Amino acid sequence: MSKSNDYRVVIGIDFGTTYSGFAYAHKKNPSDITVHIDWQEYTGRFKTPTALSYDVEYQNVQSWGFPALAKRPKRKKESERKPVELFKLHLGKMKDKPALPEGFDYKKAITDYFRELGKVIKKSIAEKWDINFFTQTLIVLTIPAEFDDKAMTIMRECVYSAGLLKDRYSRNLKFTTEPEAAAVHCMKSLIEHNLPIGASFMVVDCGGGTVDLTTRQLLDGERLSEITVRNGDYCGGSYVDQEFLRFLERRVGSNAIKLVKENHYGQLQFMVQEFVRMVKMKFTGDPSGFEDTDLELDEMCPILKQYCRGDYLSHMEDVDWNVKLRFKDVRAMFDPIIDKILRLIHEQLRMNKNCSALILVGGFSESKYLQSRIKKEFSSKVKLISIPPQPVTSIIKGAVQYGLREEVVFSRVLKWTYGTDITRRWRQGDPLNRRRPDDRIVVFEKLAERGKQMPVDAKVTRTFHPFHRQQVKMGLDLFVTTQENTKFCDEPSSKLLGKFSVDLPPNGDRSVLYEMVFGAVEIEVNARNSNREFDPQRYDLDL
Structure with a gap:
């Protein structure tokens, strides 16, 4: 497995609901970020449509991007094949997902799209530098704020299957959220607006399908700290x-x-x-x-x-x-969508009433009506409301900047509460139906709490002991939940991230030290007895 610090070139990919694009830069010249604009016969565009056209059996891609969508129609009556699009939305939790051809797996569309996009990326990099693509490039893939660990796992699998990674678990692929990438890109312009160290600002990423929001704080050394839980919704352009x-x-x-x-x-x-x-x-x-x-x-x-x-x-x-x-x-077409965006901004401001600036990025942020509604609603609450030049490129450029200098992100706010299942004695008030014959009960043990600010690479440790002398293994499954008062691991709001166990020695110190390391986007879980331990487990998670 290659190490991400061996890379020479950083590639930022914004895989969007309706449009996608990429940018890149070399570590030797980090300020020179190139945004790709040559999309087949369409030049000068920062992005190309996230769309695919297939053959009759939906097996082979016939065209993608701009050519997959229509040009001016001709007066003819024969049917036309509908392109496959909006497949990114199947990674999210929206109830009414866009229809796909019968029997067609959305993961195939994501893989096929990354394969076609990957051909352009590899060609662009090869034309500029003589490097090994698989070992000397770092891909930073942006994702919506509401994506969970399952979506990220699927994305990694699709990128690997598309031929952009040599190893499925390669460290040459990293994730960052779309609003975080935008925050990294906008940070310098905020400093130029004399935003002081310690001030907080909100990034509102208005894309084609999703709108994502996050609130950050400026730190010394041009670094950022997340200070509220991210939120978002399906209300893009x-x-x-x-x-x-x-x-x-x-x-x-x-x-x-x-x-x-x-x-x-x-x-x-x-x-x-x-x-x-x-x-x-x-x-x-x-x-x-x-x-x-x-x-x-x-x-x-x-x-x-x-x-x-x-x-x-x-x-x-x-x-x-x-x-x-x-x-x-026309106003009636805009208002239901913009009203949702305004509600999302209000939610962020309720979590942080001292927000000094609001930055609009993403393609839909170019809408003059959206800009005017936001300024009218929030100009009395937020000192600075800004739209950077070319807001559609903010996320792609920010992804590259993040990859070049990952330490720019100092901390994130946990979007989930993490815990494991432990066995303890049954107590008065515990559910009778959960009481085991040995007078014990299995409960959710909280390890890290949703909403907590967690520095990158911070560790959470806990020591556990076996509940009887005959116990030869200790199970330490990892669960997440969005609820504050989760008591049991099988509640509807809880979900299992990983199952593993530690062998216990027959004598001596039988305790197990459980350790979670909150990396940039991955969590590494370690558990060890003084005599035995299991291999570290890593999870790609939406922190």
Whole structure:
């Protein structure tokens, strides 16, 4: 297994819900960060769509990125294959995940996408430096704040299967959260704004699918400390696009939009992108500067005529397939999404009332209406509200900067409570149904608590003793929970991270020292008896 400190080049990858990109820099020239902008025939773009087009059996990738999505539609009636997209959302905990082709595994899409992206990454690195990609590069992969350890494990497996790692558990892949990467990138600009050491600031990462928030504190030596639990939700810019489609459903019928999406997705996608270009990115929320926009649906999506029926068809023929977007219509598409973002910011401010600055990053943060709503809501509560130049690149660049100087992150706030299962004597008040024949009960023993600020590489230790002389093994399974008062390891809020045990000697010191080391993103667990121990166990975790 290669060591991450052998690397020469750091590659930051922002695997987004709707768009993805990467950047890189050499350790000898860390300030020279290159953001890749040459995406097949599309140049000058910081990111490419997170989309794949497959063959009929959904086995082989035909195209990816920009070519996988539609160009201007032609007037034809044959069906078009729908690209596979939004598959990143299957890693999260949202209830209504986007539909994928029947029998298609989202992990295949993630692996295939990283394989195609990896080809571009390897080619870009090879053109600049003569290095061994597998041993001399460090990949820093950004993830949403709400991803848990399972999502990270799947991501690592997919990156390995895609051929970007030589070893499944290689230290040449590290994770950081998207808002943390943005915080690292924005730190210097905040210092330039005279934010003093000790001041706290919030990063609001508004992407295409998710919005993630974290609050950090500036420390000496250009370092950061996390001071609140991260939060986020599914309320990124793509949800405005979904509201636009709901608006169209009220004009042409939900069934018509459904059938176009299933059979002619390219035309639907083109229509959405025209809305983004003509309306979404220009909308400021100021009615005085807004002009009604006419959408010629027979030009933007000609196949709609084939599926529109009944009163919807009669009405559309009466208006010659012209739909007018008025100010109130567009604002109604934005407001439900922005209202969610405002609530998330309020939640962060309740956890830290002394926030000195608020930084907006991510593609959706370029929305003038979103910016104005946030400034109106929070300018009296937060001194500085800032949008850095090219906010869409903040996360990619921050990932590279983090990889070049991991010590920039001094501490994180635990998102989970960690514990193990221990056996103790049954007490009055304990559940009778959990009382064992030997008058004992198995309970959750807290080791580290959610919301606690934990310095990087900090250790938590605990000594455990066997409960009877005949015991030859001690089980030390690791559990996590989001609840404050978890009593038992099998509660719905608890989940098992790892099972392992330590052999106990027959005589002498039979106690076991249990140690958790909270690394940057991984946790290393050690347990040892004075005579015996098990190999250290490492877990990729959303701390």
